[in-house]
Amino acid sequence: MAQAQFKDHIREGQLFISRAIFAAVLVLLLLGGLVGRLVYLQVVSHEHFTTLSRDNRVKVVPVPPTRGQIYDRNGLLLAGNRPAYSLEITPEQVKDLDATLAQLAQVVDISEDDLERFHKLRRRQRRFESIPVRLQLTAEEAAAFAVERHRFPGVDIAARLIRHYPLGAEAAHVLGYVGRISRADLERIDQSQYAGTTHIGKLGIEKTYEEQLHGRVGLERVEVNALGRTVRVLESQPPIPGRDLRLNLDLRLQEAALEAFGDRSGALVAMDPRDGSVLAMVSKPGFDPNLFVEGISVKAYQALQHDIDKPLYNRALRGQYPPGSTVKPFIGLGGLETGVTGARSVTYCPGYYQLPNHEHKYRDWKKTGHGPMNLDASITQSCDVYFYQLAHEMGVDRLSTFLAQFGFGEPTGVDLTGELPGLLPSREWKRARKRQPWYPGETLIMGIGQGYFLTTPMQLAAATAAFANGGAFHSPRVGAELLDKETGLHEAMMADSRSIPIKDAGNWKTVSEAMLHVVEGARGTARIIRSDAYHIAGKTGTAQVFSVAQEEEYDEATVAERLRDHALFIGYAPAEAPRIAVAVVVENGGHGGSVAAPIVKRIMDIYLQEQP
Amino acid sequence: MLNPTPRSPSGLTPSNPNRRLGPLAVFHLDLPLLFGLLLLCGLGLLVLYSASGENLPQVERQLVRLGMAFAAMLLLAQINPATLRRWTPAVFGLGLIMLTAVLVAGEIGKGAQRWLNLGVFRFQPSELVKLAVPMMVAWYLAERPLPPNARTLVVTALIIAVPALMIAKQPDLGTALLVASAGIFALFLAGIRWRVILGALIAAGAALPVVWYLMHDYQRQRVLTFLNPESDPLGSGYHIIQSKIAIGSGGIYGKGWLNGTQSQLDFLPERHTDFIFAVLSEEFGLAGALVLLAVNLFIIYRGLYIAARAQDTYSRLLAGALTLVFFVYLFVNTGMVTGLLPVVGVPLPLVSYGGTSLVTLLAGFGILMSIHTHRKLLA
Numbered sequence: 001m002a003q004a005q006f007k008d009h010i011r012e013g014q015l016f017i018s019r020a021i022f023a024a025v026l027v028l029l030l031l032g033g034l035v036g037r038l039v040y041l042q043v044v045s046h047e048h049f050t051t052l053s054r055d056n057r058v059k060v061v062p063v064p065p066t067r068g069q070i071y072d073r074n075g076l077l078l079a080g081n082r083p084a085y086s087l088e089i090t091p092e093q094v095k096d097l098d099a100t101l102a103q104l105a106q107v108v109d110i111s112e113d114d115l116e117r118f119h120k121l122r123r124r125q126r127r128f129e130s131i132p133v134r135l136q137l138t139a140e141e142a143a144a145f146a147v148e149r150h151r152f153p154g155v156d157i158a159a160r161l162i163r164h165y166p167l168g169a170e171a172a173h174v175l176g177y178v179g180r181i182s183r184a185d186l187e188r189i190d191q192s193q194y195a196g197t198t199h200i201g202k203l204g205i206e207k208t209y210e211e212q213l214h215g216r217v218g219l220e221r222v223e224v225n226a227l228g229r230t231v232r233v234l235e236s237q238p239p240i241p242g243r244d245l246r247l248n249l250d251l252r253l254q255e256a257a258l259e260a261f262g263d264r265s266g267a268l269v270a271m272d273p274r275d276g277s278v279l280a281m282v283s284k285p286g287f288d289p290n291l292f293v294e295g296i297s298v299k300a301y302q303a304l305q306h307d308i309d310k311p312l313y314n315r316a317l318r319g320q321y322p323p324g325s326t327v328k329p330f331i332g333l334g335g336l337e338t339g340v341t342g343a344r345s346v347t348y349c350p351g352y353y354q355l356p357n358h359e360h361k362y363r364d365w366k367k368t369g370h371g372p373m374n375l376d377a378s379i380t381q382s383c384d385v386y387f388y389q390l391a392h393e394m395g396v397d398r399l400s401t402f403l404a405q406f407g408f409g410e411p412t413g414v415d416l417t418g419e420l421p422g423l424l425p426s427r428e429w430k431r432a433r434k435r436q437p438w439y440p441g442e443t444l445i446m447g448i449g450q451g452y453f454l455t456t457p458m459q460l461a462a463a464t465a466a467f468a469n470g471g472a473f474h475s476p477r478v479g480a481e482l483l484d485k486e487t488g489l490h491e492a493m494m495a496d497s498r499s500i501p502i503k504d505a506g507n508w509k510t511v512s513e514a515m516l517h518v519v520e521g522a523r524g525t526a527r528i529i530r531s532d533a534y535h536i537a538g539k540t541g542t543a544q545v546f547s548v549a550q551e552e553e554y555d556e557a558t559v560a561e562r563l564r565d566h567a568l569f570i571g572y573a574p575a576e577a578p579r580i581a582v583a584v585v586v587e588n589g590g591h592g593g594s595v596a597a598p599i600v601k602r603i604m605d606i607y608l609q610e611q612p
Numbered sequence: 613m614l615n616p617t618p619r620s621p622s623g624l625t626p627s628n629p630n631r632r633l634g635p636l637a638v639f640h641l642d643l644p645l646l647f648g649l650l651l652l653c654g655l656g657l658l659v660l661y662s663a664s665g666e667n668l669p670q671v672e673r674q675l676v677r678l679g680m681a682f683a684a685m686l687l688l689a690q691i692n693p694a695t696l697r698r699w700t701p702a703v704f705g706l707g708l709i710m711l712t713a714v715l716v717a718g719e720i721g722k723g724a725q726r727w728l729n730l731g732v733f734r735f736q737p738s739e740l741v742k743l744a745v746p747m748m749v750a751w752y753l754a755e756r757p758l759p760p761n762a763r764t765l766v767v768t769a770l771i772i773a774v775p776a777l778m779i780a781k782q783p784d785l786g787t788a789l790l791v792a793s794a795g796i797f798a799l800f801l802a803g804i805r806w807r808v809i810l811g812a813l814i815a816a817g818a819a820l821p822v823v824w825y826l827m828h829d830y831q832r833q834r835v836l837t838f839l840n841p842e843s844d845p846l847g848s849g850y851h852i853i854q855s856k857i858a859i860g861s862g863g864i865y866g867k868g869w870l871n872g873t874q875s876q877l878d879f880l881p882e883r884h885t886d887f888i889f890a891v892l893s894e895e896f897g898l899a900g901a902l903v904l905l906a907v908n909l910f911i912i913y914r915g916l917y918i919a920a921r922a923q924d925t926y927s928r929l930l931a932g933a934l935t936l937v938f939f940v941y942l943f944v945n946t947g948m949v950t951g952l953l954p955v956v957g958v959p960l961p962l963v964s965y966g967g968t969s970l971v972t973l974l975a976g977f978g979i980l981m982s983i984h985t986h987r988k989l990l991a
Contacts, residue, residue, distance in 0.1 A: 008757075009925075011758075012758045012803070012925055013928075015758060015759065015802075015803035016801055016802075016803065016919075016920070016925075016928050016929075016932070017920055019800060019801045019802075019803060019932075020801060020916055020919060020920055020932055023797070023800070023801070023916070023932070023936055024912075024913075024916055027909075027912055027936075027939050030939075030943050031905060031909060031943070033952070034905070034943065034946055034947065034950065034952070035902065035905065037947075037950045037951075037952050038859070038893065038898055038901050038902075038950065039898065041856060041859045041860040041893075041950060042859060042860055042862055042863055042864060042893065042897060042898040042901075043863070043864060043898065045860050046860055046861070046863045046864075048860065049856065049857050049859070049860025049861040050860070050861045050863070052857045052860075052861070053857050053858070053860075053861035053873055053874055056854075056857065056873070056874065056877075056879050057873045057874075057877050057879070223873075223877070224877070225877040225878045225879075226877060226878035226879045227878065231877065
């Protein structure tokens, strides 16, 4: 206290008190500011922060619905959901990841690709989420792992449903397939409905009925912690599974047709003329749709793409072939209905036809000629000259207009995507597309289904069905009904229909009798398929792939296989009350009568004579 | 004062005649202050149980630390302020030596060099310095005419700046701030002239760019984040955003004990240490926060009261400085958690989980109690 005498203790005390009071006031002010802040946060902005807090902890997790299954008309499973097993690792539960992977590789095959995908996913996912290290384990591999499982904490087998097509290629072109949702898919779908769904219908029935098969997404509101791990489920709204779809397709016919085609390529469509049901739709060769479900490898895809037989090409819907002589019954009917010809009118066939004042000879397939021909004989024997004459007399406009009534030149409206419209030539079409006038010669070759005229097998079948049932054109329907598993409700799908105007039912009868004679007549071009059990009406056709020069002859032996004519046949049965109408194209098959017609016969035999 | 009795010569024997202290007088404890501290610690344990995720062992560990801290308080309460004053230069010198040792041979934890390993236990010298600096300033100023003259100011500034800068160098900005403020409060209470204060504030403002230049990147980031937390919602802004959500969503009455979603689902980082105030505010709402602030305010009031009643300049300055440092703890922490101040690593006094600051704080309150209970009864 040496310096104490220099200090004024009382003044120091007072100074201290005043400073302490100042400090106390400052403390109160600052705490007041703090309280103000708390009031702002907890009272004024309470709502805002409550929302933020809820957004933090409550997450809505989509629960994808199970996709509906697809059956044929007899209840055979065509597309189902199969559990697929994958080996998954939860990194959080694994002490030494590399060692575990190495040991796992001794139990199941793990490729470099698997490892690469695993490590890629691992960087993106949270440590407590399981990451697949191997997809699609075989049953043996799953069993092998199950035995060793105790050695691998944090490694598990996970099962999920993947789309499976048990019949492989048999109905591939009808069913189409599902595949992983692509960016393009995302742009056209309701994304909220697909939250949590990985696959979507890409083609065929799977695409057409995507909405019905997919179902409706379910939701779970879950409470999550800061790491995103679910703590508990707050609310759950289960998904509505997709509806099952029963098709009109009869798999027996499908299989029989494929078998009957043998090694040949081509397409066949069978319909029930009474309602437009598609009983069979074959495009050969096919492909295994299962390849596409989990993403096809580049190599496998290229193999399919570069296959000379084009297995990915849907010939039934997109194959555009000249109808050849199969169009003759329709043109014959047109001649009768427009009054251009009569059932008894006779044209002499010398083996060729010449337009007045023209040199050019339009040849009949029979060099020596058929002699005098009426409509019945010319359909039965497929005389070309009669139809050159008839087409010439009708003219392109009436021809085109009449044929359009049977759906030629426009999509049939079948419930499948990607259908092509074929081509029904007309004066207007030629002016618009070719910027050329219509030449009379073109009318002639149109009369025998050649030239610009193109049809798809689907169009031919629909037209045949419309003729068979006496004038009701039904848009072909592959899907029959939707079944709701939960409610048990069925929803049948009706075909769009329109009527073809009829002038005289007798004209239709004339043509149908002629078609019966094609099979049952002594000189019918398809007499080899005559059946004792029921009557088949039909028409053969041959479509040129390769055009033969004026003075040359077409020699089957010298023309390369792939340039040979396509064989066609359309038909329906029983002729008096048709229940099935079929159109078939056998590529490079040669003659319609010998190659195409027997396939149709097989189908009809099974459909009409065998119980499912 | 109305009832003078002869004082025992020993600083360790009961000397306070104030009978209101009753049987505790023998331990030199100030009952109101003790009551406030126990209340705060009890409240803290309650919140800690929730903030730790109902981790009882963690609460027990905190309880053990509290026991040790209260023991330190009891010990310091027994030391006569006169004795403490004699030891002050030695304690300050020891503090400086240890700070130097830390900078030379300290252990690194969380990117900063703060710990001194004494073999038996690890020790943070900066905690000792938190007490040593206000002691030293009080000691120095007590012997000089007040208000301090220019020379005194320069020396005082050095006493404050040298240890504060050494701690800032570790780097531990929060502690440096607390140490510096403890010294500055002592100086302020000593009656430093307003014009000097004003001058210092202007100088500090001018020095801001220099400080900015000297700061570590993470410190600069904290300041930037403070100014605009939403600029980095997943990085350094995350703490403050989540803390504000916790507090704001608590509302007036809170979500209930153990029911804070921000706290219990891990959205709130550092929730049992620096951000425990957000847990309290979320679960007990504005009401709970006001209770906590009221208890703290009572402790501060009692501290300032003790300082005002102290009988010599040393005791007065020391008691006042320690009390105001306690307030700085409180305000910096709550200000940070509510987003009023940048994120500085300062715990909520006596509530946040952690041992070192507990011991220092309660030791400081031990000194306050000693000052109050060892008063000489002068007329």
